Amino acid sequence: MNASKKIHKSDFLVIGSGIAGLSFALKTAQNFKDATITIITKNEKNECNTKYAQGGISTVWDKTVDSFEQHIEDTLLAGDGICDEKIVKMVVEEAPERLQELIDWGTKFDKTTNGNYSLGREGGHSQDRILHHKDITGAEIERALIEKVEKAENITFLTYHYAIDLITEHQVKKQQTKRQEKITCYGAYVLDEKKSIVKTFSAKVTMLATGGNGQVYSTTTNPVIATGDGIAMAYRAKAEISDMEFIQFHPTALFNPGEYPAFLISEAVRGEGAILRDYYGERFMKKYDDREELASRDIVARAIDNELKKSGTPHVYLDCTHLDYKAFKKHFPNITEKCMSLGIDVRKDYIPVSPAQHYICGGVNINKKGKTSLKNLYASGEVTRSGLHGANRLASNSLLEGLVFSNNAYENLKKRFHKIKEPINVPVWNDSGVVKNMEKILITHDRNEVKTIMSNYVGIVRSNERLLRAERRLRVLYEDNKRLYDHSELSTDLCELRNLITTAYLITQFSKNRKENRGGFYSADLV
Numbered sequence: 292m293n294a295s296k297k298i299h300k301s302d303f304l305v306i307g308s309g310i311a312g313l314s315f316a317l318k319t320a321q322n323f324k325d326a327t328i329t330i331i332t333k334n335e336k337n338e339c340n341t342k343y344a345q346g347g348i349s350t351v352w353d354k355t356v357d358s359f360e361q362h363i364e365d366t367l368l369a370g371d372g373i374c375d376e377k378i379v380k381m382v383v384e385e386a387p388e389r390l391q392e393l394i395d396w397g398t399k400f401d402k403t404t405n406g407n408y409s410l411g412r413e414g415g416h417s418q419d420r421i422l423h424h425k426d427i428t429g430a431e432i433e434r435a436l437i438e439k440v441e442k443a444e445n446i447t448f449l450t451y452h453y454a455i456d457l458i459t460e461h462q463v464k465k466q467q468t469k470r471q472e473k474i475t476c477y478g479a480y481v482l483d484e485k486k487s488i489v490k491t492f493s494a495k496v497t498m499l500a501t502g503g504n505g506q507v508y509s510t511t512t513n514p515v516i517a518t519g520d521g522i523a524m525a526y527r528a529k530a531e532i533s534d535m536e537f538i539q540f541h542p543t544a545l546f547n548p549g550e551y552p553a554f555l556i557s558e559a560v561r562g563e564g565a566i567l568r569d570y571y572g573e574r575f576m577k578k579y580d581d582r583e584e585l586a587s588r589d590i591v592a593r594a595i596d597n598e599l600k601k602s603g604t605p606h607v608y609l610d611c612t613h614l615d616y617k618a619f620k621k622h623f624p625n626i627t628e629k630c631m632s633l634g635i636d637v638r639k640d641y642i643p644v645s646p647a648q649h650y651i652c653g654g655v656n657i658n659k660k661g662k663t664s665l666k667n668l669y670a671s672g673e674v675t676r677s678g679l680h681g682a683n684r685l686a687s688n689s690l691l692e693g694l695v696f697s698n699n700a701y702e703n704l705k706k707r708f709h710k711i712k713e714p715i716n717v718p719v720w721n722d723s724g725v726v727k728n729m730e731k732i733l734i735t736h737d738r739n740e741v742k743t744i745m746s747n748y749v750g751i752v753r754s755n756e757r758l759l760r761a762e763r764r765l766r767v768l769y770e771d772n773k774r775l776y777d778h779s780e781l782s783t784d785l786c787e788l789r790n791l792i793t794t795a796y797l798i799t800q801f802s803k804n805r806k807e808n809r810g811g812f813y814s815a816d817l818v
């Protein structure tokens with residue numbers, strides 16, 4: 292692997308091109324006209340969790356039937372007692388303004404025949420409050436944001452650029468850093484995947500918007516890019532991390548063995564009245580929660596898991612046969628088509644579904660301004676722990692979180708950007724010590740092993756014994772990966788594996804430390 296000797300300088304370095312990264316870059320570009328903004332992303336411009344979002348974005352849009360108080364209450368209830376109430380209030384109250392901005396940037400949300408926005412419902416919401424674009428809301432948001440970003444003259448958008456590590460005093464002053472210490476972020480080392488060289492990007496401000504880490508599990512709705520790079524990079528740079536034990540499993544991923552990632556059957560389908568039935572056709576949600584199919588996700592996913600364990604069957608069913616097909620197809624064309632392609636006609640067939648990893652509630656700690664514990668490192672979106680979600684995220688609050696914290700970060704930088712000095716003495720990437728490539732297949736084996744460990748031992752229902760097993764096995768993988776990492780030529784696969792192991796280990800450790808069941812965390816030993 293060659294290291295480029297050039298330092299790529301910009302005022303703002305944005306890592307990631309989902310809703311969090313793009314909305315931050317756009318705002319910054321529009322308002323700091325003389326500033327230079329570089330977005331790096333590890334795949335195609337639009338390949339990210341955002342692109343696959345189906346249900347939509349929650350906001351109190353129609354105050355004649357809904358209120359901020361109700362949205363706040365629903366978020367707090369879903370979060371199971373550990374949301375930060377001030378943050379929840381701030382996000383909910385800012386939501387309409389951010390949604391209007393997204394609309395002004397060109398995002399099209401569905402409207403009813405009378406011209407008002409069509410508002411959907413999902414689990415845990417007491418009102419219809421979800422703006423959506425059919426069942427492909429995320430793809431529409433990415434389309435609109437990318438179109439806008441491409442027009443901004445002060446943004447450079449680099450695809451297939453993979454951030455390896457953040458640059459801090461550790462590299463700049465060659466000194467060991469400790470968590471809790473004042474540490475500054477000066478940019479990132481980035482692998483140009485097409486040229487196979489490591490570039491050094493220095494920046495006054497770095498925005499971490501790298502999304503989640505669903506790929507640590509065997510069954511996930513997250514695309515293959517979701518490998519927890521941002522959380523792992525921030526952890527190595529000694530940023531504060533928390534709430535990693537709160538993994539959200541979506542109750543209704545399409546059961547289609549061999550398909551990876553799992554295709555989602557949006558919760559909005561249950562919002563329209565779809566019913567869960569066990570393998571033998573019986574309804575079962577009443578046994579678990581009065582809200583039945585529209586209880587919050589943690590409750591529904593655990594209920595399904597319990598039914599599957601009791602019956603030994605591989606999936607349950609989602610019954611849409613009683614719904615108005617014309618209206619269903621209009622709202623969910625993508626889901627209808629997907630089912631049809633597998634021979635499932637939703638007019639007469641039940642859809643086979645089972646839970647799949649979907650979202651991580653924890654991550655890099657940020658305050659309400661989007662600031663991490665490292666100076667000049669901001670973060671937004673799924674990579675963060677902002678206090679909004681607590682132990683379990685309310686459906687369709689995630690895209691919203693990205694929008695709000697990216698905006699808040701920008702607002703904060705309006706006040707302090709002029710005081711931030713350009714980084715000096717940033718060293719280029721050190722590529723010494725590489726011996727030769729080890730067999731690539733080892734990386735594949737290890738990646739599969741992480742998934743198996745996490746799915747077997749750190750899933751919906753955990754236990755002390757399971758967590759211990761996971762911890763031991765992950766330690767071995769960590770050692771093996773360290774040897775590979777220290778002696779092989781760098782590749783995206785290898786770096787991703789390193790980050791998957793790190794975030795899997797963090798989830799396990801945080802789970803071991805949790806002493807009560809809450810939201811997305813459940814241990815059979817704590818009942």
Ligand code: FAD
Nearest residue numbers: 307308309311340341344346347454502672673687689690
């Ligand atoms: P992402 O959109 O995941 O973007 C992360 C970006 O970082 C990507 O561009 C990625 O390539 C880049 N990146 C990562 N690592 C690196 C690296 N090392 N170097 C360079 N670039 C990197 N939420 C809702 O609110 N409503 C919904 O309806 C909804 N539906 C969903 C449906 C599905 C199938 C899934 C998977 C999620 C859904 N979610 C939904 C959750 C939501 O989509 C995500 O939480 C949200 O989009 C995260 O946005 P983000 O910008 O933080 O991250």
Ligand code: SIN
Nearest residue numbers: 345346557558686687
């Ligand atoms: C869905 O459409 O069910 C996903 C919504 C979300 O993750 O918030």
